[in-house]
Amino acid sequence: MNNQPEIKLSVRNLVEFILRSGNIDSQFISNASALEGTRAHQRVQKDNRDKGYAPEVSLKHRFEYEGFCFRIDGRADGIITSESGIIVDEIKSTSRPLEQIDEDYSQTHWAQAKCYAYIYAIQNELPVISVQLTYFQLDTDEIKKYLKIFTQTELTVFFYDLINQYLVWAALTSNWVTRRNTAIRALAFPFERYRPGQRELAVAVYKTIVEQKKLFVQAPTGIGKTMSTLFPAIKSMAEGHTAKIFYLTAKTIVREVAEEAFAKMANQGLAFKSVTLTAKDKICFQEETICDPDHCSYARGHFDRVNAALLDILKQEDRLTRPVIENYAHKHQVCPFEFSLDLTLFSDCVICDYNYVFDPRVYLKRFFSDNGSDYSFLIDEAHNLVDRARSMFSAELYKKPLLELKRLFKDNDPSLAKALGKLNTHMIGLRKLATTNSPHRQKESPKDFLLLVMKLIALAEVWLVSNEGRPGHEELLELYFNALTFMRTAEFYDDHFLTYVENANGDTRIKLFCLDPSHLLGEALKRGRAAIFFSATLSPLDYFSEILGGDPDSYKISLPSPFDVKNRELLIADTISTTFRNREKTYPTIARCIKTVRDQQPGNYIVYFPSYKYMNAVFEIFSASYPEVVTIRQAPEMNEEDRALFLGQFRPAPGAAPTGMLGFAVLGGIFSEGVDLKHEGLIGAIIVGVGLPQICFERDIIRDYFNKKNHTGYQYSYLYPGMNKVLQAAGRVIRTETDRGVIVLIDQRFSSPSYRQLFPQEWFPHRQIRNEPELKKALQDFWAMTIPQN
Structure with missing residues (x-):
């Protein structure tokens, strides 16, 4: 056998x-x-x-x-x-x-x-x-x-x-596995040599998969994290240690890096099927995503054609990227999203967002209905999973839609209107418990409220089934799904949750808030056999291991940067206070500091601020004071085209001189992580402030929770998330072993012990700068030393 x-x-x-x-x-x-x-x-x-x-x-x-x-x-x-x-x-x-x-x-x-x-x-x-x-x-x-x-x-x-x-399908699968495993065994590492730290990471990943454990890795830019995790995972597959790899990310650009790694290995002879999942609303061929045969020809008869489409693409293609999936979906007239989900059954690696494994609302039940399968999870940019997990495991409902729908259904469906009215009345009672400045909080789940929500769900279903297209259907459907999410979240409710009621923006909301996602993430990780969490900024490791579902047996490694420390200059301007009460006084000083940094070496720089308000204030002063400097700034809402135009200013055409662009952006925003501006694309980052999240009710209750749990409330709620933003922004500068650049940190807190102990290894040595002449001199010395001599 x-x-x-x-x-x-x-x-x-x-x-x-x-x-x-x-x-x-x-x-x-x-x-x-x-x-x-x-x-x-x-x-x-x-x-x-x-x-x-x-x-x-x-x-x-x-x-x-x-x-x-x-x-x-x-x-x-x-x-x-x-x-x-x-x-x-x-x-x-x-x-x-x-x-x-x-x-x-x-x-x-x-x-x-x-x-x-x-x-x-x-x-x-x-x-x-x-x-x-x-x-x-x-x-x-x-x-x-x-x-x-x-x-x-x-x-x-x-x-x-x-x-x-x-x-x-059995023949297709077995023939492929034989071919795949033969190719894997013959595959050599797809580069001439390992970078410093790369072999150590690859060995740790392989060991973790074989031993069915969890690994948390702080791996700075330049080590080659994607290849260092994929290569050993692939090798383990041929030896029967894992049946499928899930490469999980938070951003499209990171998924593209994984696709490039597979292309690189395919050029070395690897036979391996990888599929990239794209969100339904992005990959849908229709202007409006309505998945029914009356609105979409791809939905009509989809299941009659999809198996032929599967046979066709699986015989012809190995790297099942979005363009490839769309091409075959057009050819066979099938829904590209459902088609891509079916392809996961026959793929060796699934490249997808975190939610396909962790989110209880949308995780891939075809794989994870029964826990304990031989899957390996490679979780890239894992620092992003903390807040994403809290969001996945939380749910909220608002009062205003209840009242509006109650009025709408008053004459059309009295029983439904009555259920909506009872919920609205209950929300009025909750509203009285909270004030505008002080939300109401309670440890217990709102059991009486949940009973009313369940009643509404039952009645809404009866109406929605038989009233497609009638007035109120779309609004009730949205409330129905929000209510379902609320009830699903209530099923997980335990000591890791808190319920709060908030009055804001003319409405009242009740939220089941997941303070600590570690337990539910730990349960989700049981869907596979091994998990590798990795990021350039997974520090402190003990914090991330605890909050992301690690256990006492989890492995943790922190790798040094492969880049020569002489290629970067880290300066700390610690005589400037950017705390909220002092910010307005710092605007002119920050503007002069930016100009001083830029004047010492022409090139592209980005200045990162803790808020749009701070950024805009300094931007206006800087632009008025130094109109000769070419500047660009981040806007609060930027689509993909806007982002591309912004980054395009930092990428000169081949053979062209650097643009000398000065960018203004926000910490923790779209330009402070996942941006790869190599060589002359970016030669400096100026980081204003320590990146602390804005003080708010949710952050405060997270603080209070962890103060009671392990006396680390401020660190878990504010300090560590803020410093992670700083580390990510600083990581935009040195992207290859030949890059040179400067990182200037502006805030007196960066010299305090609580922050210095969070500095990664590659931030030592660094220099403290007391005034503008010292800043100028330090930069002149650095650029004179690092510019190659003819």
């Missing part, structure tokens, strides 16, 4: 992949099954506990067929042992009236249950077995059952009919 190619499949994936047909149709259907499916299952199972009912029975079936070793697994909702025989029970929750559900309601429901029955029958040598579909009506708790009796022979014929239809 071990010599035959192995094909692993879940019963659900087998049934849904083979039997799907027809249209994509996202016209409103109930989502309550996702929210309350577990409740329905538990209710049915509990009611039958004393009737020979065994719940959640795991089933695994290994067999050889047509040259393959198949491993099919799944979990039956229930196995009932009665005097008349064995019954396999499949429970389905629904908000549809049960009179609309007959015996032939769903082919896939029967198919899934019959597969479970087949496995159970052959493993227990049963000549006859029964299959039962149990439909649980979520609004009324009514139950409807359908029972069929099958012989083992009938089930065998049915099961192998599915397997025969899957053989073409």
Whole structure:
């Protein structure tokens, strides 16, 4: 058996992949099954506990067929042992009236249950077995059952009919795995030599995957983090240590770096399929993303064409980037987003946003419904995951939409209007608990409020199902999904959460706020076998390990910069205070300091500020004082074209002289990280302030939470996030081993012990600057020393 190619499949994936047909149709259907499916299952199972009912029975079936070793697994909702025989029970929750559900309601429901029955029958040598579909009506708790009796022979014929239809995919998969593994074993590191620190990182990644652990890596720019993590992960795949790689990022530009790494390895002979997932609204071919057959020809008949599209692209392409996916989606007239999701099933690496693994609302259930699979997570720019995780695991509702919809439905649907009115009244009561300047907070979840939200969801579903296109449908649909998110978040509510009510901007909101995402991230990481968190600014490592779901067995490494420290000058102007109360007095001083830095060496510079207000004030003074200097500044809302135009000012045409551009930007913004301006693209960064997040209620309650937990409230809430912004901005300057540049930090706090202990290794040595003449002299000495002599 071990010599035959192995094909692993879940019963659900087998049934849904083979039997799907027809249209994509996202016209409103109930989502309550996702929210309350577990409740329905538990209710049915509990009611039958004393009737020979065994719940959640795991089933695994290994067999050889047509040259393959198949491993099919799944979990039956229930196995009932009665005097008349064995019954396999499949429970389905629904908000549809049960009179609309007959015996032939769903082919896939029967198919899934019959597969479970087949496995159970052959493993227990049963000549006859029964299959039962149990439909649980979520609004009324009514139950409807359908029972069929099958012989083992009938089930065998049915099961192998599915397997025969899957053989073409089994052959495609096994042939590819053989070719892929042969290529991986022959693959050498795709560069002539390892950079300093690169081999150490690669070895640590490989060891982490083999040992099924977590690794937290601070790896400065220049080490080659992408290749250093992908290469060992790929090598581990050929040895059976991992089945699939998920390369997770927060930004499109980082996904492109991963694609370039695969292209580099492909040029060295690697055969490896990688797919890049693009958000639905970005990759959709339609002007308006409406996924139903009446509005989109790609949705109409999609499932009738998609398997042919899959065969075509998988036989022709290995690097499944957005343009490649769009090309084949056009060719076969299929939805590019759904097409890309199917491609993940046959890809060795999935390049995607964090939310496809961690967000409970949108994570890839086709992989992660059952925890513990052989997946490896490579999490790039991991410092961004802290705030992203808090956002993923939090939810909020506003009062104003409740009142507006209550008025709209007053005459159209009194019961729905009544439910909206009760929620609105409850929000009025909550509003009184909070003042404009002081939100109300409580540790307990708002249980009474949650009951009202559940009632609204049930009534909204009934109306939304049958009133597509009517006035109020779009507004109610938005509230419905927000309410579902609120209820899903409430399911996770524990000591890591806090509920608060805030009155602001003429409205009242209630928020379930995740103070500490470590527990839920840790649970999500169980969906794979290993996780590598890496960033140029993952410092302090102990903080990130704790907050991102690490454990006592997690590995941590901090690597030195591969660049010569003589190529950069780090200066600290620590006689200037940029605290909020002192900022206005510093405007002229900061402007003169910027001019002094620029005058010592022509070239491109970016000045980073803690806020738009601070930036704009200094920009106006600087522009008026030095009109001869070419400047550009960041705007609060910039689309992709605006960003490209901004960065284009720092990238001269080939052969052209440097532009001498002076940019004004904000710390933590779009130009302070993920920007790669090599060589003359950027020769200096001036960082004004220590980057502390703006003082606000949420930051304060995070501070209070961690003060009680480990006495590090200020550090976790303000200091570490602020310093991370500074490190990211400073990292824009030296991007290659031949780059030269200066980093000027302006704030007296940078010389305090609490900040100096957060300086990375490559920030030593540095110089403290007391006045403008010292600044000028230090810069002149640096540029004179580093400019190559003819």
